[in-house]
Amino acid sequence: MSKPEFTLRTGIYPAIEPEQFKDSLAGKVALVTGSGRGIGKEIAFALARSGAAVGVSGRTKAEVDETTKEVLALGVKAIGLTADVCIRSELERLVKDVTEGLGSIDILICNAGTNTFMPFHMTDPDEWWKQMEIMVKSPTELTRMILPSMQKRNSGTIIYTSSRAAAADLPWAAGYSCAKTAITRFAGILQTELNILQKDTLGFESNEISVFSIHPGEVKTKLHEIAFPEKTKREAPYVIEQMAKMAKMHPEFKAETPAWTCVYLAAGKGAGLEGRLVDCTRDIEEVKKFVLSTPRLRITNACC
Structure with a gap:
């Protein structure tokens, strides 16, 4: 079956309309890394507006404190914590503090990320692997x-x-691309393992743990502003020129689209999309209808 063209979505649309998710996550506890600003902040807001208690996490205390304050104003429980996601002891503290302060974590959203636009031959090895630590090792x-x-x-x-x-x-x-490939593949493999383990080994009737990776869309955030280091500006200005041309080729995507797509998935409406890379810029109901109409093998391809 050939893959159809799905409707482009850049903001809120019927499938992820916030009003329908009111209290849908009541009683749930969520931890969102990289939620002091940008897309992560919007995800934290969307989860809170849907009734979830939220653990807000980021590197910058002022941003984390401000986001936590705004989440609390929505009438739900929240806790704000700063952490370096590359340090295991800080991750352990993060999980411990959220669990003790809010309860067992029901929703984990690993959003912390970084990017540096630079030709590979110019990159510093330690900085290159740091991206893998933040976007693969941490999650x-x-x-x-x-x-x-x-x-x-x-x-x-x-x-x-x-x-x-x-x-x-x-x-x-x-x-960045290698890290995203790795975490997308990890999501698919983990989902496949859980589908087997929860039923065949742990004895549950079916697996009720859902794993997804998402493409949020080319949302303009602070990350895009700091992605061009001085070395690129000085030694490879053509990179900036080419990326600017690419940016003009896509519309203005809003952070609310991936935020409410996360709520859609956390609320259990993503059945059939588990383990896959969900493109938040495409109508998720159309995508789900297509996926459900396609025979699914025991071992699937998360990148399809």
Whole structure:
């Protein structure tokens, strides 16, 4: 079956209309990394507006404090924590503090990220691998810490912020693209393992833990502003010129689209899309209808 063209979505549309999710996540506890600003902040707001208690996490205390204050104003419980997601002890503290302050984590959204647009031959090895630590090591380690509780309860949602770059040869972003490819593949493999383990090994009737990766869309955030280091500006200005041309080719995407797509998935409406890379810029109901109409093998391809 050939893949159809799905409707482009740049903001709120019927499938993710916020009003329908009111109290849909009441009683749930969510942890969102990289939620002091940008897309992560919008995700935290959307989860809170849907009734979830939210653990807000980021590197900058002022941003985390401000986001937490705004989330609390929505009438839900929230806790704000700063953490370096590359340090395991800080991840352990993050999970411990959220669990003790809000309860067992039902929704884990790993959104912390970074990017540097630079030709690979110019990149510093340590900086290159730092991207892999932030966007692969951190989310997989957080998953390692939180998953046992989800497995015991046979309940939970895990979402990794990925990108279309996971399945595209995007130039000047080798570290970023490799990291997104890795976390997207990890999501698919983890979902496949859970589908087997929860039923065949742990004895549940079916697996009720859902894992997704998402492409949020080319939302203009502070990350885009700091993605061009001085070395690129000085030694490879052509990178900036080419990326500017690429930016003009897509519309203005809003952060509310991936935020409410996360709510849609966490509220259990993503059945059939588990393990896959969900493109938030395409109508999710159309995508789901197509996926459900296509025979699904036991071992699937998360990047399709």
